[in-house]
Amino acid sequence: MQGMELDDLDTPTALIDAAQMDRNIARMQARMTALGVRLRPHVKTSKCLAVARRQRDAGAQGITVSTLKEAAQFFDDGFDDILYAVGIAAAKLPQVRALRERGCRLAIVVDSLAAAQAVVADGHRHAVMIEIDSDGHRAGVKPEEDRLIAIGRTLHDGGVVLQGVMTHAGASYELDTPEALQAMAEQERSRCVRAAERLRAAGLPCPEVSVGSTPTALSARHLEGVTEVRAGVYVFNDLVMANIGVCALHEIALSVLATVIGHQPDKGWALTDAGWMAMSRDRGTEAQAVDHGYGAVCDTRGVPIPGFIVSGANQEHGIVTLRGDAPCADIEQQLPLGMRLRILPNHACATAAQFPAYAVLGTAGRITATWERFYGW
Amino acid sequence: MQGMELDDLDTPTALIDAAQMDRNIARMQARMTALGVRLRPHVKTSKCLAVARRQRDAGAQGITVSTLKEAAQFFDDGFDDILYAVGIAAAKLPQVRALRERGCRLAIVVDSLAAAQAVVADGHRHAVMIEIDSDGHRAGVKPEEDRLIAIGRTLHDGGVVLQGVMTHAGASYELDTPEALQAMAEQERSRCVRAAERLRAAGLPCPEVSVGSTPTALSARHLEGVTEVRAGVYVFNDLVMANIGVCALHEIALSVLATVIGHQPDKGWALTDAGWMAMSRDRGTEAQAVDHGYGAVCDTRGVPIPGFIVSGANQEHGIVTLRGDAPCADIEQQLPLGMRLRILPNHACATAAQFPAYAVLGTAGRITATWERFYGW
Numbered sequence: 001m002q003g004m005e006l007d008d009l010d011t012p013t014a015l016i017d018a019a020q021m022d023r024n025i026a027r028m029q030a031r032m033t034a035l036g037v038r039l040r041p042h043v044k045t046s047k048c049l050a051v052a053r054r055q056r057d058a059g060a061q062g063i064t065v066s067t068l069k070e071a072a073q074f075f076d077d078g079f080d081d082i083l084y085a086v087g088i089a090a091a092k093l094p095q096v097r098a099l100r101e102r103g104c105r106l107a108i109v110v111d112s113l114a115a116a117q118a119v120v121a122d123g124h125r126h127a128v129m130i131e132i133d134s135d136g137h138r139a140g141v142k143p144e145e146d147r148l149i150a151i152g153r154t155l156h157d158g159g160v161v162l163q164g165v166m167t168h169a170g171a172s173y174e175l176d177t178p179e180a181l182q183a184m185a186e187q188e189r190s191r192c193v194r195a196a197e198r199l200r201a202a203g204l205p206c207p208e209v210s211v212g213s214t215p216t217a218l219s220a221r222h223l224e225g226v227t228e229v230r231a232g233v234y235v236f237n238d239l240v241m242a243n244i245g246v247c248a249l250h251e252i253a254l255s256v257l258a259t260v261i262g263h264q265p266d267k268g269w270a271l272t273d274a275g276w277m278a279m280s281r282d283r284g285t286e287a288q289a290v291d292h293g294y295g296a297v298c299d300t301r302g303v304p305i306p307g308f309i310v311s312g313a314n315q316e317h318g319i320v321t322l323r324g325d326a327p328c329a330d331i332e333q334q335l336p337l338g339m340r341l342r343i344l345p346n347h348a349c350a351t352a353a354q355f356p357a358y359a360v361l362g363t364a365g366r367i368t369a370t371w372e373r374f375y376g377w
Numbered sequence: 378m379q380g381m382e383l384d385d386l387d388t389p390t391a392l393i394d395a396a397q398m399d400r401n402i403a404r405m406q407a408r409m410t411a412l413g414v415r416l417r418p419h420v421k422t423s424k425c426l427a428v429a430r431r432q433r434d435a436g437a438q439g440i441t442v443s444t445l446k447e448a449a450q451f452f453d454d455g456f457d458d459i460l461y462a463v464g465i466a467a468a469k470l471p472q473v474r475a476l477r478e479r480g481c482r483l484a485i486v487v488d489s490l491a492a493a494q495a496v497v498a499d500g501h502r503h504a505v506m507i508e509i510d511s512d513g514h515r516a517g518v519k520p521e522e523d524r525l526i527a528i529g530r531t532l533h534d535g536g537v538v539l540q541g542v543m544t545h546a547g548a549s550y551e552l553d554t555p556e557a558l559q560a561m562a563e564q565e566r567s568r569c570v571r572a573a574e575r576l577r578a579a580g581l582p583c584p585e586v587s588v589g590s591t592p593t594a595l596s597a598r599h600l601e602g603v604t605e606v607r608a609g610v611y612v613f614n615d616l617v618m619a620n621i622g623v624c625a626l627h628e629i630a631l632s633v634l635a636t637v638i639g640h641q642p643d644k645g646w647a648l649t650d651a652g653w654m655a656m657s658r659d660r661g662t663e664a665q666a667v668d669h670g671y672g673a674v675c676d677t678r679g680v681p682i683p684g685f686i687v688s689g690a691n692q693e694h695g696i697v698t699l700r701g702d703a704p705c706a707d708i709e710q711q712l713p714l715g716m717r718l719r720i721l722p723n724h725a726c727a728t729a730a731q732f733p734a735y736a737v738l739g740t741a742g743r744i745t746a747t748w749e750r751f752y753g754w
Contacts, residue, residue, distance in 0.1 A: 261466045261516075271515070281657055281724075377387060
């Protein structure tokens with residue numbers, strides 16, 4: 001695709017605006033440096049070596065992964081400090097061990113006594129983080145629970161490296177004011193730090209305190225007691241982040257290039273070749289202040305075309321309409337057959353996952369590179 | 378994976394119950410044969426050569442595809458009678474032409490005068506179907522519209538092969554009684570046949586009349602005037618099809634094998650390693666009679682565990698709870714850490730798309746093969 005213009009690309013194609021992505025990376029890195037913490041980006045968003053290398057070049061230390069396939073792929077590319085941030089299943093320990101025996105500093109996560117016992121029983125000197133529940137959103141041990149200490153002691157006495165505590169305030173995705181986000185960031189920080197203090201007070205080691213989500217990372221006023229922050233989607237941003245209030249629409253670096261393939265003039269519909277297979281089925285903006293359907297419609301420069309969203313989607317058909325009930329009266333003129341559009345995604349992690357590669361868009365409006373991404377487990 | 382048992386597989390993994398898939402294929406083929414029409418399966422569901430070969434071996438004639446990548450991949454495997462069932466964009470005509478010049482009988486679809494003119498302008502003797510709107514659901518020309526004849530004449534006089542008319546009654550997905558489905562099947566049939574009759578009355582050729590969706594195909598009482606039926610998801614079936622009423626839960630041949638990785642006992646939650654990246658974000662059962670969340674939970678034999686669904690999902694975490702508000706009081710005992718589950722998908726096309734391959738489960742409970750699938754465009 002290198003050297004091609006947007007009008008010449010096959011569609012649908014996932015586009016990365018490289019300059020905007022670099023600005024997103026620089027912004028988060030600068031904020032983490034200012035707060036005095038390391039940044040360990042979550043590479044589940046891009047699953048792309050070229051993207052993670054840019055994050056590392058900007059100052060990131062280590063990466064976070066959501067699958068062991070990511071761990072293996074990134075380790076083969078030279079990333080050797082990796083946190084697998086999903087509670088470990090005993091059946092996955094042989095894979096973890098194999099990577100560690102090859103030199104990968106791969107840490108794993110537990111949040112129960114049973115899981116801690118399974119890790120100890122594996123007999124390898126694993127590096128383990130205890131997951132803390134800071135928002136009632138998903139997994140983790142609450143900081144005041146008795147079992148926190150029992151889990152820590154089981155790990156430490158069992159001969160594995162108790163590396164620290166980690167949490168993810170996924171509930172931040174439900175907020176949309178600076179005050180609420182700052183409060184959630186402080187809750188995430190303080191509860192994770194509290195868990196670390198309890199472990200230390202019990203005589204257990206807890207060097208690392210790892211927190212993070214893009215909304216809380218960009219909203220935290222201070223991160224006292226925290227050693228590292230994990231965040232993923234900031235690298236691209238998306239419509240959900242814009243609704244939360246942590247980025248503007250023009251700061252979204254990922255879009256899907258689509259072609260208008262037809263119309264239903266009576267209904268004010270334009271049909272495109274970017275359906276849910278391209279956009280993903282993610283409807284993350286549905287419950288937010290501005291519902292963008294399956295995506296917000298921009299021209300090929302990436303400038304929003306006011307009012308147009310992908311209001312419906314079939315597998316390979318997107319239905320573009322004006323937001324609201326009033327149909328566009330001259331849809332065939334406004335979005336003519338063959339016109340190229342760029343669709344901003346609700347959720348960059350989900351949309352990116354639908355594509356085997358990204359076309360990298362340079363400032364001159366031409367494709368400067370193709371970056372592969374991987375998928376599966 | 379060949380020879381492995383379910384407890385030994387990495388998770389998440391997409392499983393095909395091969396015997397059930399074969400029964401699904403046989404059922405649809407027998408029905409189409411009884412109705413006197415050809416079956417042209419939509420291979421967008423599986424994107425898998427091994428699956429499509431079984432459909433062909435059972436009597437299918439030709440295939441339907443949703444992307445030109447599918448067309449190329451299946452043609453390379455010997456499938457040479459292909460309908461690309463998404464309205465053609467002029468920019469894709471060179472790819473279509475290249476496949477046809479290699480001997481692929483690849484037909485394309487238009488639903489506007491502008492698209493017909495673009496196909497004619499390409500100068501190749503393309504084979505073209507006119508898409509008919511039989512249900513107001515997506516693309517297509519209504520059978521009584523004047524432009525139907527104008528499009529047909531433009532194509533025919535322009536030197537391309539006017540192969541016929543095609544429609545897809547996607548609105549059938551919103552129904553759930555045999556009476557409503559029969560009525561929709563008859564509407565799909567009669568409107569598409571009417572369009573063919575109008576073209577013929579205008580002196581234009583229209584040899585093929587192609588209709589189909591899994592719900593209407595399985596509900597039609599007769600298909601007079603129809604030459605072929607396209608259907609896709611029947612090969613696997615899914616929870617949406619079960620809610621519509623065209624299959625039972627035990628007739629769903631696709632499931633996702635997952636592992637329990639943790640619990641929140643207070644809330645009655647079990648966490649698994651099959652989040653939305655594995656299940657897809659499809660919530661197709663949300664508006665149906667039985668909302669299965671992100672999937673219905675079965676044991677490793679594929680038998681539903683009563684009441685349990687994937688009620689929430691993060692990227693790599695599934696949250697399994699009892700349906701409704703009452704939390705399971707002994708979730709750690711009922712779904713213990715490390716337990717393997719099989720999750721039935723809302724929408725097989727979307728869930729299958731998340732996986733690079735299928736593990737094929739034989740009747741003895743062992744994996745008999747790995748079948749690759751492709752993705753992207």
